[in-house]
Amino acid sequence: MESNIEALEKRLWTAADQLRANSDFASNEYFLPVMGLIFLRHAYSRYLAVKPEIEAGLPSRGGVTRPLTKEDFTSRGAIFLQPEAQFDHLASLPDGADRAKAIIAAMEAVEGDYAALAGVLPKNEYQQLENDVLGDVLRIFNDPALQNAKGDVFGRIYEYFLTQFADQSAHDGGEFFTPPSIVQMIVNAIEPDHGSVLDPACGSGGMFVQSAHFIEKMQQDPTKVATFYGQEKNATTIRLAKMNLAVHGLEGQIEPGLTYYTDAHELVGKADFVMANPPFNVDEVDAEKIRKDPRLPFGLPSVNKSKKVSNGNYLWISYFYSYLSDTGRAGFVMSSQASSAGGEEAKIRQKLIETGHVDAMIAIRGNFFYTRTVPCELWMFDKAKAAEHVDKVLMLDARQVFRKVTRKVFDFSPEQSQNLTAIFWLYRGQEERFRELVAAYLDRAMTEALASDTAMEPFLDALDGLIETLDEGAPDELTDARAVFQADWDAYLAATKSLGDEWVDGTVAIAELHEGHGDVEPLAEASRDLVKQVDQLFKLAERAYRDAGGKRGKTSPVKALEETRADAVDQLKLVRYFHRQAQWLLSRFPDARLVAVPGLVKLVDRAELAANDWSLTPGRYVGVAPEEEDEDFDFEGVMRDIHIELAALNEEAAALAAQIQGNFAGLGL
Missing domain, CATH: 1.20.120.230 (Alpha-catenin/vinculin-like)
Structure with missing residues (x-):
């Protein structure tokens, strides 16, 4: 089943790429209309999945059943679709029909029923595409395998397309997308299972989607137990995020704004969970505009002669901490430079550690991101740490834990992610989960x-x-x-x-x-x-x-x-x-x-942190793992294979030599 889904994803991607190949669109222009079609197709899939159940429960009077309403579908995590917005209507349009006009009408019908999507869905972009190309893509997106798809297949497909576009840097330099394995690691570590979940640099909304998946695994409805708040500076990215949430049956309050200077949701001290992958090492933030910002409880990081914050990493770190409630947790991606930065940053880091709320640090090797190859670290805050851990920080060096997706992109396999998460279970005294x-x-x-x-x-x-x-x-x-x-x-x-x-x-x-x-x-x-x-x-x-x-x-x-x-x-x-x-x-x-494992994990106390300049770099504490012998290397097997292949090559060479000799003889040479 897994391989079938992967093959389907690749087939759909190839089909969608026709839009670029057969139009004047650049890669940074055609991704939005593609995501819009996936959105419509997924909405129709969810619509068909819940419609029979809804119809079976509709009341009737005098033998007349009342019509379907938007509320019937919303309560089941689906979108109500007017007839003109249903994907089979679009896919079955005759060749003479104006498909762009029909798609625009479909998008307008959805936006008309759902105020949260007003102005979000792509529309005019379709007018720039050839009618027959649109027809081909609509038919391919109506693949029979998709008509029978179960579960969150379309959510996966949406995420796959986001991944491909990020790999192309097709939008915002690819920064709109955080790789799923990184997001899952953050989710698994902080377990955002209730209340307010904030991402002040939300990109395409991946933190919210993975949080919702986590909540669903806990046998709960994310729409009932959690509220998602996002802030994002790029208007197009906001549209992607809202579509991403809708495609997963979720809603979120996502507002525009540059987080350095604005706090759209006013959640200082109120957020139960904060998750983010902010831009790294941003310079030239105006220090005068933020000097009195309540989100900077530890003061400003280093400011240059031009009264600019020379590196924004510690602005983000301070903001994330300030948003947390008295029992809140945070998990975020940060440049590996930040964990040992000097100057004012070191003073802020010391103050952070002295609060007792720095929970864990995870070092991630390079090539986990599509748009940057440098390593990074995941920071975890917890304002409700167990008393025995208040003066300690869990240091986890995961740089040797990875799998290769492509030559230039790595990630965690599901099992690697589970194994790293199991270390957090032991840290929190949840030995039974580890044993299970x-x-x-x-x-x-x-x-x-x-x-x-x-x-x-x-x-x-x-x-x-x-x-x-x-x-x-x-x-x-x-x-x-x-x-x-x-x-x-x-x-x-x-x-x-x-x-x-x-x-x-x-x-x-x-x-x-x-x-x-x-x-x-x-x-x-x-x-x-x-x-x-x-x-x-x-x-x-x-x-x-x-x-x-x-x-x-x-x-x-x-x-x-x-x-x-x-x-x-x-x-x-x-x-x-x-x-x-x-x-x-x-x-x-x-x-x-939980025990210290060389090269992997160590629980470090405050005295050791102070002795190391308050560094939060895991590799500085966990040491080096002993070199492991590669048990999978089979010398005899390799030699046997070489022998078989060499024998075959020798036979082919002999046959070829005989053929050449025969040809020469035929020529009388």
């Missing part, structure tokens, strides 16, 4: 092991089928490898079934978790070895088929073998993957208690 996560990993590893047989069967059938097609019989190397694999595979299945019969899901006692980890470990290691054997079998079979004169094509047995191999290998890898997630946690926190 470890248990979930072990249960998942066991589930994937039990599912391996179903994934392997098509591969073995395809392999045996290919072997049967070989006219002169399969080479001994292939048949021997097939026999060895069968024996190993039978042993793996027997061990899996034996352990599965005894497995008890959800065990959370720490001693039993260690025992379960040890029980699953042989399966995890065996799955790694089986993956190597499957890959070797495929290479041997492919070579044997080629040597027998077989041709590769869509219907060839090699193609079928390759496809089933991928499924089998992916399934086997999951066993070890989830076992290793449990191992990552248990090896670092064996007693389900």
Whole structure:
């Protein structure tokens, strides 16, 4: 299902890119009409999803059922759509129809029903697009897969498009978008589950959306338990944010304004949660305009001779702190320079630490953002810290925790994000949540092991089928490898079934978790070895088929073998993957208690902070992790693969040399 959604996202992106390729729009012009169409399509999807339920509950008098109203849909997190605003109407317009005019009418109908969206949705931009191009994009956005989409698929698609446009720097230099894994880390750390949630540099509203997802996981309705307040300087970005909220069934009070000089919501001392990714290292902020600002409880940072604040980082830090209520929490992204800055900034940092409200610092490596490659840090404030932590700060160095999305962009995998969050659970004495996560990993590893047989069967059938097609019989190397694999595979299945019969899901006692980890470990290691054997079998079979004169094509047995191999290998890898997630946690926190882990985490007291110039740079305290051996590097396997490939290349070279010699002979040379 996940791969299907990803493929759909990419297909829609390719289709949307037609708007740019077939118009005079630059990349910073066509993103808004694209996001508008996604908004309409998602609104229609939500409309169709809740409509039957609404209609079933409508009262009737004298056999006449009252018409649908906006209120019916709002109560279910959906948007009421007039007939002209429904996406199937737009997608089915005949070629002679004016599609731009119809889309504009649809947008106006939505804005007419929802005052919060008035003037937000794109309209006139569609008049600059060719009618047939609009028709193609409308039809593609009405893909049958989208018509049957469940859950928050469109929310994901909206976020995917925001990501792509940020990667292009198609709007506001890409600063309007904070990568989801960074936002999720902040959300997981401060847990914004109620009350007022403020983002004074809200961009496209990602902090609000992820907060809402968190609340939904707590089995609550975000529209009933939280209120979202945003401030943003760019008018176009405000439109994106309001559309983003609406696409997720949310509303927020998002106001224009430059936060350095304006406080649109007047929430000083009132916000339950503050979240933000402000612009880094902004200079030339007018110090005279903000000198008496109540949001600067620790005073102004360094001011230059021109009476300008030379770096705005500590303005933001002070603002975020000032907004918090007596029990509020804050989480925000900040330049890594800020945590050890000198001058007036160091004095402000000391005062902040002395309040006892600096809760945690997380160091993030570079390349997590689409528009900047420098590393950053996540700051956490908590005005309701546990008494035993008032004079301490949790230092978490996550620079070695990442996965590569592309050559130039990194993020946290869902499991990496969970593992880092589990450290916060231990810090807050929530050991049971930590143990439940470890248990979930072990249960998942066991589930994937039990599912391996179903994934392997098509591969073995395809392999045996290919072997049967070989006219002169399969080479001994292939048949021997097939026999060895069968024996190993039978042993793996027997061990899996034996352990599965005894497995008890959800065990959370720490001693039993260690025992379960040890029980699953042989399966995890065996799955790694089986993956190597499957890959070797495929290479041997492919070579044997080629040597027998077989041709590769869509219907060839090699193609079928390759496809089933991928499924089998992916399934086997999951066993070890989830076992290793449990191992990552248990090896670092064996007693389900927070301890200092070199290179990763340390709880630092105020005396140590003072001795280090009040620095809040995690790497300064956690030390260096011992170098770990790469357990996945298999020298013998690599050499075996090289041998197979080298033998094939030698055979091809010999055949080519013979052919060349024959050609020369034919020419009489």
